Amino acid sequence: xxxxxxxxxxxxxxxxxxxxxxxxxxxxxxxxxxxxxxxxxxxxxxxxxxxxxxxxxxxxxxxxxxxxxxxxxxxxxxxxxxxxxxxxxxxxxxxxxxxxxxxxxxxxxxxxx
Amino acid sequence: xxxxxxxxxxxxxxxxxxxxxxxxxxxxxxxxxxxxxxxxxxxxxxxxxxxxxxxxxxxxxxxxxxxxxxxxxxxxxxxxxxxxxxxxxxxxxxxxxxxxxxxxxxxxxxxx
Numbered sequence: 001x002x003x004x005x006x007x008x009x010x011x012x013x014x015x016x017x018x019x020x021x022x023x024x025x026x027x028x029x030x031x032x033x034x035x036x037x038x039x040x041x042x043x044x045x046x047x048x049x050x051x052x053x054x055x056x057x058x059x060x061x062x063x064x065x066x067x068x069x070x071x072x073x074x075x076x077x078x079x080x081x082x083x084x085x086x087x088x089x090x091x092x093x094x095x096x097x098x099x100x101x102x103x104x105x106x107x108x109x110x111x112x113x
Numbered sequence: 114x115x116x117x118x119x120x121x122x123x124x125x126x127x128x129x130x131x132x133x134x135x136x137x138x139x140x141x142x143x144x145x146x147x148x149x150x151x152x153x154x155x156x157x158x159x160x161x162x163x164x165x166x167x168x169x170x171x172x173x174x175x176x177x178x179x180x181x182x183x184x185x186x187x188x189x190x191x192x193x194x195x196x197x198x199x200x201x202x203x204x205x206x207x208x209x210x211x212x213x214x215x216x217x218x219x220x221x222x223x224x225x
Contacts, residue, residue, distance in 0.1 A: 044203075046212055046214075090156055090157075101159045101162055104157050106155075106156050107155075
């Protein structure tokens with residue numbers, strides 16, 4: 001069975017500080033990986049996706065960056081947080097190809113003060 | 114810009130009742146719809162997907178798709194308090210590869 005793990009579970013950070021969020025998936029080889037952001041009361045927005053190691057496509061520009069250093073790992077980061085970065089960050093995976101549903105991890109709750 | 118519109122924004126149904134949720138795409142190039150359920154503070158869980166015209170049923174959940182009107186609906190019969198959650202509709206567009214567009218959701222509350 002596939003498991004998806006995100007870390008940390010929650011984070012409180014100061015404006016201007018750096019951020020790194022992580023996601024790992026076990027039990028699935030070469031999955032497509034995605035980062036989503038959900039502002040409180042807002043819609044779920046896809047930020048990045050990756051179909052293979054080292055390759056990341058940006059969907060929405062939010063002064064964030066993503067990397068896929070390993071087949072089972074996806075990292076979201078920024079050097080300088082903004083207040084507007086607060087929200088719920090979700091990692092998701094799908095099988096290769098474009099017709100497969102996406103499965104979400106448990107998420108990381110980020111509060112920027 | 115591709116948009117997914119959901120209605121109503123919120124819905125209250127009595128326990129045992131029928132909940133009907135709607136979702137429409139603004140772009141005719143849509144080829145898949147998914148319905149997700151998100152309980153408060155949790156991540157979305159996929160309920161059902163549909164890409165062919167018609168109806169699909171899984172237990173108490175039924176989805177309809179009308180491609181001509183770019184409209185899908187989710188119906189929950191015999192609603193339970195545990196069905197209270199945010200229901201998200203997502204659409205994939207043929208031109209967008211791996212990008213899913215989500216609607217803002219319908220907040221369903223099932224009252225005992």
